[in-house]
Amino acid sequence: MTEVSNVGSEYVGYEYKTKEILREHASLYLDSYPCFGWEEDPNAEVVQERAHIGGYTTLNFRRNRMICNKVELTRLQRNFDxxxxxxxxxEKSKATLATIAAILIGIVGTTCMAGAVFAVTAEPxxxxxxxxxxIPGFAGWIASWFVYRMLVRKRTxxxxxxxxxxxxxxxxxxxxxxxxLI
Structure with missing residues (x-):
């Protein structure tokens, strides 16, 4: 008669989490989420296959449902997120003011250029x-690029x-x- 061994076959229940994040943060999430008890789900798709349009990617995690300090780990995870x-x-605020200023300067330059076109096509x-x-039209078009760069550098x-x-x-x-976790 054969014996069935149950050593090491204890059932582990998992909770699952799917995160859609910016691709540039994928490594940070993969390195950091294990600190909150999560591990990458081995049954999910591979990272390279999960890329989305717009720079986003989807990461799949799992965590033991019976983990100790689950409430505190969840609070820390929310703080992390x-x-x-x-x-x-x-990061986005670096270029916001610079973009607005450059667009406004470009619009003023375009308005001056439109006035110049109307002035030359007038009769006489x-x-x-x-x-x-x-002159201010061309200056506005050119200056907008320099103003943008200067404001981004300053804000950075x-x-x-x-x-x-x-x-x-x-x-x-x-x-x-x-x-x-320790």
Whole structure:
């Protein structure tokens, strides 16, 4: 008669989580979510096959349902997710004001250029007015690029320390989560 061995065959129930994130954060999530008890779901698709249009990707995780400190780990995980969102918001804010300023300068330049076109096509042509309006028109078109670059550079210098502080907060949250798992 043969014997059936039950050694090591204890059932483990999992809870599952699917995250759609920016592709640039995929490594950060794959490295950090294990600190909150999650592991990449081996039954899910491979990372390369999960890429979406628009720079997003889907990650699939699983976690033991009977994990200790689950409430605190979930709170830390939410803190982690909010830090990532704050970093994204700060990154986007680098170019917001610069884009608005560049567009406004470009519109003013285009308006001057339109005035110059109307001045030269008038009957009789107003060549002097055309020249006077064309100069700020071209200047507006050219200056918008330089203003954009200058404002992005200035805003980046202001925002970078805040982003670094948020990254330190992320690492601290992950460290606390990892300490709860031990």
């Amino acid at each position: 909010s830090c990532i969102l704050e970093i994204d918001r700060l 042509p107003l060549v002097m007015l055309c020249i006077l309006l064309a 210098e202001e925002i970078q320390p805040l982003i670094e502080d948020k990254m330190e907060e992320l690492y601290e949250v992950c460290r606390k989560g990892k300490d709860l």
